[in-house]
Structure formats: C-alpha cells, structure tokens
Amino acid sequence: MERGFIKRFINTITRSKSSDDSTMSAISDEELVQMYIEQEDELIFEEILSRHADKVFGLALRITRTTEDAEEVFQEVFITLTKKIGTFRGESKFSSWLYRVTANASYMRIRSEKKHESNLSLESYAPYDEKGSLMGRIRNKDWSSRPDLAIFSKEAVTIIENSINELPESNRVVFHLRDIEGLSNEEAAKVLGLSVAAVKSRLHRARLFLRDKLSDYFYEWRK
Amino acid sequence: MTNPPHGFICKDVVENIMDYIDKELDLETLSELEKHTGMCPECRAFVDTYNRMLDLAGKLKEKKFVTPEIRNRLRILLQSKVKPS
Ligand SMILES: [Zn+2]
Numbered sequence: 001m002e003r004g005f006i007k008r009f010i011n012t013i014t015r016s017k018s019s020d021d022s023t024m025s026a027i028s029d030e031e032l033v034q035m036y037i038e039q040e041d042e043l044i045f046e047e048i049l050s051r052h053a054d055k056v057f058g059l060a061l062r063i064t065r066t067t068e069d070a071e072e073v074f075q076e077v078f079i080t081l082t083k084k085i086g087t088f089r090g091e092s093k094f095s096s097w098l099y100r101v102t103a104n105a106s107y108m109r110i111r112s113e114k115k116h117e118s119n120l121s122l123e124s125y126a127p128y129d130e131k132g133s134l135m136g137r138i139r140n141k142d143w144s145s146r147p148d149l150a151i152f153s154k155e156a157v158t159i160i161e162n163s164i165n166e167l168p169e170s171n172r173v174v175f176h177l178r179d180i181e182g183l184s185n186e187e188a189a190k191v192l193g194l195s196v197a198a199v200k201s202r203l204h205r206a207r208l209f210l211r212d213k214l215s216d217y218f219y220e221w222r223k
Numbered sequence: 224m225t226n227p228p229h230g231f232i233c234k235d236v237v238e239n240i241m242d243y244i245d246k247e248l249d250l251e252t253l254s255e256l257e258k259h260t261g262m263c264p265e266c267r268a269f270v271d272t273y274n275r276m277l278d279l280a281g282k283l284k285e286k287k288f289v290t291p292e293i294r295n296r297l298r299i300l301l302q303s304k305v306k307p308s
Contacts, residue, residue, distance in 0.1 A: 049294070057288035067288075074289070075297055079304055127269070132234030134265040144271030151275060152282060160279050179280045204241050211269075211276045 029094040037086055049078065052095065055181065056102045062176040063106035065165055069113075073105045080105070092190060099183075099191040103173065110169075120168050122205035127212060143218035156217070163213040171206035178203050231259035236266045240273060 024047060027035075032051075036044040053074070060073035080101055088097050128134050143151070150156065164172060177188040178199070189199045236259055242248045243256055260266045 049297075053289040053294065054287055057293070058286065061288065070288070071293060071296070074293070075300055078297055079301065082301065082304075126234070126237060128234045128237055132232045134233035134237070134263070134269060136265070138265045138272070139268040142268040142272060144268065144275045151279060156279060157282060160276070161283065164280075175280070179277055180283045182281075182284065200241060204238075207241070207273065207276065208237070210280070211273050214276050214279070215272060 030090055033085060033088060033094050034090075037088075045082070048081070052098055055095065056098060059099060059102045059173075059176060059181070060106045062164070062180075063103065063169065063173055064109055069106075069109050073102065073109055076105050077102050093187070096183075096187055096191055099177065099181075100193075103191060120166070122168060122171055122202075122209055125205045125209055127208060138215070141215040141219040143215060146218065150218075156214075159217045160210065160214060163210050166213075167206055167209060171202045171209070174199055174202040175206040175210070179207070231255045233259075233263060233266055233269075236260060236263075236269065240270065243270075244274070244277075 029048075029051065032044060032048055035041070036048060056077050057070055057074045060077070061067065061070035064070055064073060077098070081098075088094060127137055129137070164175060167175060173192065174188060174194075177183045177191060178185065183191070185196050185199050185203075188194075189196045192199070194202075236243075236256055239248060239252060239256055243253070248256065260270060
C-alpha cells in the first residue's frame with residue numbers, strides 16, 4: 001500500500017474517529033493489520049478491536065461458558081495481538097487467525113481450571129428409530145410454520161442459547177463457528193485443527209440435537 | 224453415501240441433510256431424497272424444522288458482548304503491559 005494513501009487514511013480516522021466511516025470500511029482486515037504492523041498506531045488498533053471484539057468474546061464465551069473467563073481470554077487475545085501480530089503471515093484470513101488464537105487461549109483456560117464438562121456424547125445421536133424411521137417422532141411437534149414472532153422471540157433465543165451450552169464442547173465450538181459465525185467447513189477445520197470430515201460429523205450431531213431440543217420447547221410451549 | 228437398495232428411508236434423509244442443505248448431493252441421491260420427502264410428511268417436517276433451527280441460530284450472531292466497560296478494562300491493561308513505565 002502506498003504511503004500517501006496510508007497518511008490520508010490515518011488523517012481521516014483521526015478526524016472522524018468513527019468506525020462506520022466509509023473510508024474505513026473500504027479497508028480489508030488484512031490491509032488494516034499490515035498497517036498496524038508497520039506503524040503500531042493506536043487508532044488502527046482501535047479499529048481492529050472494534051471489528052473483532054465481539055467475535056473474540058463470543059467464541060471465548062462459547063468455549064469457557066462464563067463471562068469472567070471469556071473476558072480474561074478476550075484480554076489475553078488482544079494483548080497477544082499487540083505482541084505477536086507480526087506472526088500473522090496473511091496466508092489465511094485475519095479473522096481465522098484470530099479465531100484460532102482465541103480458541104487456543106480458551107482451551108488453555110478450561111484445561112487449567114479443570115472445568116466440569118458434561119459426559120454427554122452425541123456420537124450416535126439420531127432422531128430415527130432402530131429401523132431408521134421417523135414415524136410419529138417429528139410431525140406432531142412440527143413448529144416450522146409458527147409465525148416468526150414466536151420463533152424469534154426472546155424466549156426462543158434463550159432456549160437455543162441454553163441448548164447450545166448443553167452440547168459437548170467438541171460439538172459446541174463447531175456449531176458456533178459454522179452456524180452462528182457463518183464460517184465454511186474448511187475455515188472451521190483450519191481454526192480448530194480438524195479435518196473437514198470431523199467438522200461435518202460434529203456439526204451434524206449438534207444440529208440434530210438442537211433441532212430436537214427446539215421441538216420439545218415449542219411443543220411444551222403450545223400446551 | 225451409497226444408495227440403499229430399496230430407495231430412501233427416513234434415516235437416509237437425516238444422514239444426508241447437511242449435504243442436501245448445502246446443495247452438495249449428487250443428482251441421483253438428491254432425486255432419491257426428494258422422492259422420499261415427497262411421500263413422507265415426517266421427513267418434510269424434519270427438513271422444515273431443521274432449517275428453522277438454523278435461522279434461529281443465525282440470529283445469535285447479532286449479539287453484542289463487549290460493553291464500553293469491558294473495552295475500558297482492556298485499554299487500562301494494555302497501557303500497563305505494553306508501555307511499562
Ligand atoms: Zn421419512
């Protein structure tokens with residue numbers, strides 16, 4: 001990136017200090033990081049933070065499950081970022097690199113605390129019976145035609161949040177990255193150091209479990 | 224997944240749902256799957272509720288966690304760690 005442009009850019013953000021400034025949003029994450037590596041400018045750091053703070057906190061919270069732990073991880077990640085951002089080589093997306101740093105810090109945390117994890121295993125979780133039939137298991141709890149008002153109600157959102165937190169850790173983190181954060185199978189695999197097949201299989205069981213949980217909830221709710 | 228000998232049963236729909244949603248099924252498997260769901264209201268309800276669950280999960284992305292207080296605590300910490308006086 002040419003110098004004059006960077007200068008103009010910094011002038012713009014210094015003046016506006018607004019992250020939704022259109023000049024700012026035209027800069028990619030990777031370009032922004034490159035600028036930060038070159039200049040260590042605090043304003044650029046603030047912009048990186050604004051873009052990624054909730055993603056980092058959200059993933060840390062999903063893995064550790066307490067806001068105290070999540071905040072500690074969040075702090076650790078951004079301190080690491082100021083010190084080790086030079087190790088970001090631009091081979092992957094910056095957000096993938098950041099998710100990986102966050103996931104690793106979160107695992108360190110839950111391991112050091114030996115936090116209780118449920119022994120629930122979803123390895124063979126499935127909604128069908130031994131003959132492979134769904135007969136009578138799904139339709140009487142069908143909630144798909146409920147109005148959006150009910151499906152996206154605060155209560156329903158709380159139910160899915162709580163149900164996600166019941167998932168075993170290995171399924172939970174995959175579901176978070178794929179279906180909440182919207183990463184592809186390949187990106188999630190890279191972040192977690194897993195094969196694409198492992199990501200897909202963990203995601204599959206997580207989704208089956210959550211679909212069932214929501215069906216139970218909406219079924220009870222109707223009564 | 225290989226094609227079961229007597230066409231799809233519910234289990235085959237469930238086990239292929241991810242590739243179905245991602246449009247990654249080969250044509251033959253896709254047509255088997257749709258033939259089954261066309262006849263099986265249970266599987267139609269399954270596919271519909273599965274999709275709705277994903278819609279709901281997608282809503283969680285909008286959630287904000289980092290309050291100005293959390294950001295401020297980070298700022299203070301960074302100042303103490305990055306620039307030791
Ligand atoms: Zn069926």
